[in-house]
Amino acid sequence: MRTVKLLLSFSIIATLFTSCYTEVIVEEYVDNTPQISINQLLSSYELWYVDINSTVGYGETPFLQKAFTISFINGIVYANNNIVGLGNSGNGFGIDVGEYDAYNMILDVNHDLDGFSTFDVYQIDGNTIELYNPNNDTSYFLDGYQRNNFDYDFVFYDNIHYFLQEYEAWEKTFTSEFGAINEFDNENYLQFLAGGNDSTFRSSQDININNPNNLYWDYTGIYGVGNITGNMYLKTLTLDYDYLGNEYFELSVINDGKIELYHPNSGTVYEFEGRGYIQFLKTGNTKGDSKDLNIEKKRKFRKDKVDNPRENTRVK
16 A cells, blocks of 8 residues: 555656646747738838948848948839939938848839849847848848938938038038138148048039039048037038148038038138039939939948048149
């Protein structure tokens, strides 16, 4: 009888232990399968902001490097590739840049210029997705917004260096009567180049040149754009003129084709207007002197201010 009781007790304990162990396994299992389809996920936000500084990997997907925002609408990919016109172009969506197909958490994009790319799509949280490109082992992270709550102004002023690059040249159109005479009075055109180290500028003392292609650039150097604490709408612009030293300005935007430069050392105010608007990946003229130019432009992780400019060379 005692033996039977012991065996029965052992059987009950073993059963309870097995039951508890099974319950623990069930509780630890988490179902990561999205509750909505990939098409529902991509269309849940009107704009996907490409957080370029969160990119993981050493590869590059060209159309994502160019874009500030991406939208997926009925098989068409839209992008805001330009700072000029941001918030107005395409009712805030930007321009049509290609087509897409989405299935089984896979996104295939046929870009009009850059060709085919495929991505594995992961939902990170309520408004963040990861696009992983297996062909270059690189992930891009996109934050979702609706157009009515997207801060276009913040994106504009946080990317002023790209705004400066979106014209072939900036022509000086105004110099204040007040302010001391200084060397920069002689500079009439500025150019900020995209690509390369993303910090090269050129200046010219030519006068009344209608076509930017006909400008003679007297000087090539590097520039830096910096923030001013407490004022999102005011920036600093530093132009390194080698043996003449740095020219420092406070930069403010009058509109998306005109800027103001205040020169504290002399107290002079200058205005420059953009000439030869460059719209990235767009067929046909859309604004002023704009034309279709396939210029290599991409966003990169960067610091805003150049503290120690490299040596520059004046064109002889």
